[in-house]
Amino acid sequence: QKEVEQNSGPLSVPEGAIASLNCTYSDRGSQSFFWYRQYSGKSPELIMSIYSNGDKEDGRFTAQLNKASQYVSLLIRDSQPSDSATYLCAVLYNFNKFYFGSGTKLNVKP
C-alpha cells in the first residue's frame, strides 16, 4: 500500500504570513508530485507540480521536493483569506496511479 501522509490541521496563520504545508510519501519509486487545493464542496484544482529535487516557485507558491527524505512541501507566501482551503498532496506512482493524502486544512485569518 502506497501511503501519502499529511497533517490534517487545521493550520491557522494570520493574513500576510507564510503558510508551510508538509507531506511525506512511502514509495521511493514515486515519480511526480502535485499540490491540489480543494475548497469545501468543490473539486481539487492543481496548484503546482514538481518532479526534481529542489524548489519550484510560481508566484506566491513554492514547492519543495526532497526525494532522499521522501518529503514534499508547499510554502504559501503573503497568505490571503482566499487561500483558506484544504491542500491535498498527490504522488504519481507507476505512471498512472495517483495517491492522495487526506489533506491539510489551512485557515488564513484576516
Next chain:
Amino acid sequence: GAGVSQSPRYKVAKRGQDVALRCDPISGHVSLFWYQQALGQGPEFLTYFQNEAQLDKSGLPSDRFFAERPEGSVSTLKIQRTQQEDSAVYLCASSDRTSGGRDTDTQYFGPGTRLTVL
C-alpha cells in the same frame, strides 16, 4: 475550452438500487480516472482508462462497481445494489498522459457526483 463535466451532480439512492454516474473528459484527453472521496479524506483511486482500455481497476472496492469507456471518451461508473458505505463524492479526472512525458501528468478534475445512499 470546456473542462471535465460530470452528471448528475447529486444522486440520492435507496439501498439496493443501481446507479450510473457519467463523466465527460476534456476533449482529446486520452487518460481518464475515477476516484472516490469520503468526507474529510483525500480522493482514493478507483480505476484508470487509456482510451477505451481499462488498464487498472485495482481500486474498485467490490464487484458491485463497474466502469466503462466504450468509445474512448465518455465514461460511466456503475454501482450495483448500492450500500450505505458507497455514500461519497465520486470524482472523475482526465489528463493528456499516455506514457512518458511528465508535462502531461497533470489531472484535471470534474465537479464530482455526490452520492447519498439511504
